[in-house]
Amino acid sequence: MQDIILELDSVSKSFDGKKILNNFSLGINRNEFITLLGPSGCGKSTTLRIIGGFERPDEGRVLFDGRDITGLSPDKRNVNTVFQKYSLFPHMNVEENIAFGLQLKKKSREYIRDKVRYALKLVNMEGYEKRSPTSLSGGQQQRVAIARAIVNEPQVLLLDEPLGALDLKLRQGMQRELIKIKKEVGITFVYVTHDQEEALTMSDRIIVMNKGIIQQIGSSKSIYDEPQNAFVADFIGESNIIDGIMRRDCLVEIQGAKIPCVDVGFGKDELVDVVIRPEDLVLVEEEEGYLKGMVISTIFKGAYYEIKVRVGEYEWMVQSVNPAPVGTMKGLTILPDNIQIMHKPHSADAEVSKEND
Amino acid sequence: MIKRKNINKRAWFSSPYIIWVVGFTVIPMLVIFRYAFTAREGGFSIENVLALFDPIHFKALLFSLKIALGCTVICILLAYPMVLAMRRLNLGQRGFALFIVILPMWMNFILRILAWQMILSPNGILNFIVQKLGLQPLAIANTGTAVMIGVVYDYLLYMILPLFNAIAEIDEDILEAARDLGAESLTIFFRIILPLSLPGLLSGIVMVFVPSMTSFVISDILGGGKMQLIGNVIEQEFTKSANWNLGSGLSVTLMIFVLISMAFTMKNDVEGKKSAIW
Helix, strand or coil: CCCEEEEEEEEEEEECCEEEEEEEEEEEECCCEEEEECCCCCCHHHHHHHHHCCCCCCEEEEEECCEECCCCCHHHCCEEEECCCCCCCCCCCHHHHHHHHHHHCCCCHHHHHHHHHHHHHHCCCCCCCCCCHHHCCHHHHHHHHHHHHHCCCCCEEEEECCCCCCCHHHHHHHHHHHHHHHHHHCCEEEEEECCHHHHHHHCCEEEEEECCEEEEEECHHHHHHCCCCHHHHHHCCCCEEEEEEEEECCEEEECCEEEECCCCCCCCCEEEEEEECHHHCEEECHHHCCEEEEEEEEEECCCCEEEEEEECCEEEEEEECCCCCCCCEEEEECCHHHCEEEECCCCHHHCCCCCCC | CHHHHHHHHHHHHHHHHHHHHHHHHHHHHHHHHHHHCECCCCCECCHHHHHHHCHHHHHHHHHHHHHHHHHHHHHHHHHHHHHHHHHCCCHHHHHHHHHHHHHHHHCCHHHHHHHHHHHHCCCCHHHHHHHHCCCCCCCCCCCHHHHHHHHHHHHHHHHHHHHHHHHHCCCHHHHHHHHHCCCCHHHHHHHHHHHHCHHHHHHHHHHHHHHHHHCCHHHHHHCCCCCCCHHHHHHHHHCCCCCHHHHHHHHHHHHHHHHHHHHHHHHHHHHCCCCCCC
């Protein structure tokens, strides 16, 4: 399964003396949907621009099929980009926009016509050939931008927050379509987003980035269920992150309560970060819980209630299908499986960043 | 209805300008038209209007066209690289570059032309430098070249400004998208930058071509009176020959000529949908 098409080898990049990427290495497999996920300023867009050839790394190499393309300009790379702002050519109609790349490759008129038609069908925009991009909605423009890129049959398609400007409903629709398009054309997608839900929905593999450093690489499920550090846990989904002490294997002490878990291999009495997802906490009668606290707010969120329970100084967030009256005392329990124990970060780089709040 | 009332209420705001235009443009134009269609001895005549096509006047017209076309082309060739370079600058640097471009225009028009006369004259600054370099002195003064230098110097700004406005508006993303799709720099210029800057270019052409075609002070001073542009001919009819009828006739024909060329440019402009200045 190790069939690497694109490789970043120890890439570093600074802007105005500020290090955006720091010794960044990454291998991208052929035909995978890989997502670079992180808060703004984490270096994900810079990574994409280095792959596309718009930025030259200060150090390190970019390898394409094992060949060094670090110094190659964008027009000479077999990579195409879908830009965040669509960036369609306003003086050309939809058909001319899509045909642009093929014309430069001196393809025959018939070939171009067939290709344009195929690409428009792929993005569900048949019949829009003669329309001006300025007369299209944001979603339609983005479809045209995708068609314009994939019509060139790149081996790797780069997508720089392509759905960022669309509203929620449209975005969800486009996510499904992108997966469909990806399956149909069978090329590698490198996708950049700060939207964790988007990343979880579409990706084969997610690279969580912060401050120019990879925080975690893994499938959607492993990133969500087993975050490797507090940053990932905080950035992906809602989390309760609290200090704990590992009393022995499979037993963690949180707020004075000893709670069974499944984690082993920590030092005795080691200080750890404990991550518990709000949907994994169960509200029970006061005396049945590991922890006891008072309900301080209950908010209806549609599919569930978001309930805050104060235990000592900490407010636990709980998601529950049943409401709990504010002011009542409740107990909290949790299954051992659902407790995620992490080592405390050793460096500032791995610390939780609040930039995105 | 309400909307229309609002517009009408504001309409009288324009009255000072309308008085100005009527008094100093419309009425004088009517007077010129009247002179143009009247023989010097009195009575209706179209002789003066057709006089532009007399060989002697036509020669001046052709020379004017040559100067105007040459000036426009040179201005385009000078302005595009300049404007493309300015595009790369940050906001503060852009302001400074524009300041440098506009700076000469804060000096009196006649003074600027007289300065060029001093530079280009046989014993002027240019030849002083050329001779210091051990080269043959140049005989530029009082030639078409001198006139061309003068008009380019004077009107270049009117090419740079609209062109800069149009090019500054082009999103960097669009150029990156073109490069991403495989376009080299030259292709990007001809297929993206040029068509997108067309409205500015057309504005620039109108603002350079028309005044350089009708100018007479520049050719008078830098041409040493030997270089007759159609503007010089008209001026002389009004002053030296005191033949207002012929002067008006030539003016009217020239004006029609200019209007036609402008209409042509404006038509393209409208198709381009937006324009930098017009």
